Amino acid sequence: MLSWQIRTDALQVENQIDAAKAEYIAAGGIEYALANISSASDSSSEVSFAEVKLGDGVFWLIKPDLSSDKQLSYGLIDESAKVNLNSASQEILLKLPGMTSELAASIIDWRDNNSEVTTGGAESEYYLLLSDSYECKNANFETVEEVLLVKGASQAILFGEDHNINSMLDDNENDGDRTFPDDNSNGSLDAGFFNYVTVYSREKNVDSEGRQRVNAANRRNQSETLAVLRTVLSDDASFTAMNRIRARQRYANMLDLYYVSGIKYDDFVELIDKLTTTDSEELVGLINVNTAPEEVLNCLPGLESSDVDALIIKRERLDDAEKKTILWVTTVLDQEKSIAIGSYITAKSGQFSADVVALTNNGRAFRRYRAVIDTVDDSAVIYRKSLSHLGWPLPVETLEKFRTISF
Numbered sequence: 001m002l003s004w005q006i007r008t009d010a011l012q013v014e015n016q017i018d019a020a021k022a023e024y025i026a027a028g029g030i031e032y033a034l035a036n037i038s039s040a041s042d043s044s045s046e047v048s049f050a051e052v053k054l055g056d057g058v059f060w061l062i063k064p065d066l067s068s069d070k071q072l073s074y075g076l077i078d079e080s081a082k083v084n085l086n087s088a089s090q091e092i093l094l095k096l097p098g099m100t101s102e103l104a105a106s107i108i109d110w111r112d113n114n115s116e117v118t119t120g121g122a123e124s125e126y127y128l129l130l131s132d133s134y135e136c137k138n139a140n141f142e143t144v145e146e147v148l149l150v151k152g153a154s155q156a157i158l159f160g161e162d163h164n165i166n167s168m169l170d171d172n173e174n175d176g177d178r179t180f181p182d183d184n185s186n187g188s189l190d191a192g193f194f195n196y197v198t199v200y201s202r203e204k205n206v207d208s209e210g211r212q213r214v215n216a217a218n219r220r221n222q223s224e225t226l227a228v229l230r231t232v233l234s235d236d237a238s239f240t241a242m243n244r245i246r247a248r249q250r251y252a253n254m255l256d257l258y259y260v261s262g263i264k265y266d267d268f269v270e271l272i273d274k275l276t277t278t279d280s281e282e283l284v285g286l287i288n289v290n291t292a293p294e295e296v297l298n299c300l301p302g303l304e305s306s307d308v309d310a311l312i313i314k315r316e317r318l319d320d321a322e323k324k325t326i327l328w329v330t331t332v333l334d335q336e337k338s339i340a341i342g343s344y345i346t347a348k349s350g351q352f353s354a355d356v357v358a359l360t361n362n363g364r365a366f367r368r369y370r371a372v373i374d375t376v377d378d379s380a381v382i383y384r385k386s387l388s389h390l391g392w393p394l395p396v397e398t399l400e401k402f403r404t405i406s407f
């Protein structure tokens with residue numbers, strides 16, 4: 001109870017000067033995230049994201065430690081390691097932790113541009129009867145929190161017991177209904193699906209040098225496709241592969257094309273970046289199979305939990321070069337399962353969020369912002385929201401340490 005009071009009280013004792021300082025430290029934290037965005041997907045990076053000194057205070061970039069509700073991790077949060085609410089099928093949405101069939105159907109109706117009600121879902125007829133009535137959006141989600149407007153959604157489903165969205169079990173999240181929020185006081189954090197969903201993930205359908213990929217599934221591109229094949233294969237092998245490729249009309253995805261082409265693994269690794277099976281210029285909502293947590297991989301179609309375990313064990317042993325493409329999944333999964341997930345996965349991450357907590361040196365004022373950075377064009381902050389009202393999100397000892405110093 002005491003630590004909960006200290007947390008909320010951090011906002012109440014601040015004066016205007018401390019408040020202004022906390023604001024600029026937080027803004028500096030977002031700039032820092034932007035400046036260090038390249039280290040976000042670099043496992044060897046030594047950039048620090050915890051207790052970074054800036055002016056009259058410090059900031060942290062906090063990140064959920066999804067394996068523990070007792071500690072935090074620090075760094076940028078990979079948005080491509082999540083399920084995208086704008087592109088995920090009903091089947092994928094249904095596998096999210098705590099998702100209901102009503103909400104999954106209603107998410108589909110919320111974003112699709114028609115007014116036909118999916119079984120269990122809702123269109124405008126439903127929303128217009130609410131006391132605070134509004135129309136069904138019939139367009140993409142712009143923020144994750146927007147899901148709270150959708151039929152069947154609630155704070156409890158989205159955030160679970162994690163009222164202050166830090167993925168740690170705080171005192172007020174483990175005392176039943178004594179303090180807000182309601183929780184089951186069972187000693188562990190029953191969180192919602194907030195950490196597993198995004199609306200930001202997208203990538204351009206271009207190769208690593210930024211050039212348009214050749215759509216090998218389109219027969220009009222035969223000569224271009226052959227030219228790409230010949231950059232890696234002998235002339236004979238290129239013609240053999242090309243004959244196999246053009247014998248089929250449609251391909252589900254590049255893994256489908258891989259199996260049909262008969263091209264050897266080591267050669268296809270070199271080719272997969274330059275080819276595609278779709279004319280789409282932008283690919284929305286692909287899940288980075290190198291970084292997605294177990295809960296997200298579990299949402300992929302056709303996978304059993306043993307497949308997900310095998311993928312996670314395998315990727316821990318891969319070096320950065322092996323993780324450059326998605327082809328490694330074919331060394332873990334059989335052909336059918338590989339093709340089943342091939343349209344939903346990527347090996348790249350282009351969007352990251354920064355959960356910035358800024359504190360003045362005297363521990364008197366703090367600010368917390370969540371910002372989303374998109375690196376697909378020039379890196380830019382595309383979303384920024386204050387989370388200061390949720391209270392101090394780090395361990396209370398951290399706050400006390402700064403206060404002790406100044407008194």
Ligand SMILES: [Ca+2]
Binds near residue numbers: 108111136
């Ligand atoms: Ca609709």
Ligand SMILES: [Ca+2]
Binds near residue numbers: 161165166168173
């Ligand atoms: Ca919490």
Ligand SMILES: [Ca+2]
Binds near residue numbers: 176177181
């Ligand atoms: Ca409670």
Ligand SMILES: [Ca+2]
Binds near residue numbers: 183184185187189190
């Ligand atoms: Ca609990």
